[in-house]
Amino acid sequence: MQVTRFDLLEPALQGRLNSNTVARLDGVETFAEVLVALDELRAAHAPARILCTLDDVDQCAYTSGHASLDDRLWFDTDDSDDPATRHRADNARTAHIAAALDAGSIAWEALPGSRVGGEQDAAALVELNREPDQALDDVVLVQRVPVARDDLALAAVPNGYFTGDWDTFQNHAVVRRMAAHGYRHIGTGAELLAFDRESAPTPEAARAVVADLVHLYGASGSACWAELTALLAERRLLIIGYGEDFAEQLA
Template sequence: MKTGFFAQPHPPYRRANYGFAYQWLEEVGRLAALLAQVEALRAADPDHRYLATLDDVQQCSYTSGHASMDDRLYLDSPAGMDWDDPAQEAAWNLQALQHRALQLRQAQNPSSWAAVCGSLSTSPDDIAALVAANRSQDALLDDVVYIQRLPLASDDPLIAGQPNGYFSADWDSFQNHAIHQHLAQQHGYQLFAMGASWMALARAEPPNAAQAQALVRDLRLLYATGDEELLAHPGWQALPVLLQSQRSLVLGYTEDMADRWE
């Protein structure tokens, strides 16, 4: 794995819409290696939080930029701002990040999870793609991965640093945050990578059989509520076995997940 920092002179990659881009990685190879890198950064720097990209890094930048324009997240820049002044741009990025975190945090409520369940249009092929993605998680890594170093408090929503869920048929940033919050509270999974179509979470240890079954019951509600065919999909029987062998969990949040997996 090759790594470098955006603070170095003439980095080979643009920050794009990643305002707090800190490190880039090439040839990561395994999602477990990316998780280890994120966790090492967190352990060495507890004053910041770290979030990686997933799947297509450029498409993720594009959709994240647009997702940030959501009226509930957007904060207009001050009049007369000089975008060529790095200090002004850095101050503005921080202010916008804090605004998004506040908006997401204030939107939290116990009913958010229930409201998200069944709200994404899914097909049997999408459920099969969800299982396949968790069987082959490494396939979700792009050739280059960015890691952001976010000045967020421990109770701030991590997705504030990389909001996503832009297209109208996808789960938006608030719905994705509700999912992250529920999976953290009920199953011990924390977000560590956010992509244009997929997101990755991890827990301290792989779940045991009972924990994996409980998680899949919730995922079944999340993706299949209201659809008897999807609720009976055989993939729900295969998924708990997969999850017991790994700490990480990947979830699609866009329409036509099967197409995005291919």
């Protein structure tokens, strides 16, 4: 994997989300190598948060741009060619979106019924968490996010554009709920969200995580949930789908 780091005030380069893109990872094959890069970038840019892209980087950037046009998130910025001016504008936009998410928090209890995939989604979650490398594009962009809390890193790549997706505010509710289980949000893709934690959860803690996923996805009688519980108890990563068709993308 090749890691290209960017200076924050470097003029815009092709393949960047904005001036807060601090690295581009090319030839990505495994989540393990991405996690190493994220740890290095996190240390280099502390106390800012770090967030990476996941599946389909181009589609992720496209839908994120449209998702940010939501009236609740919209922030008009100056399209100056001056790098310093553009960087200030990118930071102001991120701060505005983070504040909007904080002020417009959705209660966890309001989320049931927002997914309709049932058994298909449950099976896709098992597949994703058994083989998390498939959640990554071969190009990953890494964002520096100047926010005060891990849950607000979502503001760097707001997403959830299509009608059947969870929108950005629903995604934020999920991120906050997973934080209660010890998971930090580390990535957003065109269809997926990724989380890590310091160590794998205990079997009891994994069962609590899966109970919340049943709350989101339904199919409470599926045998997939027991399989997912066993998988999560063995690993630090958690991958879930927020996009309407995330399960179909794995077919």
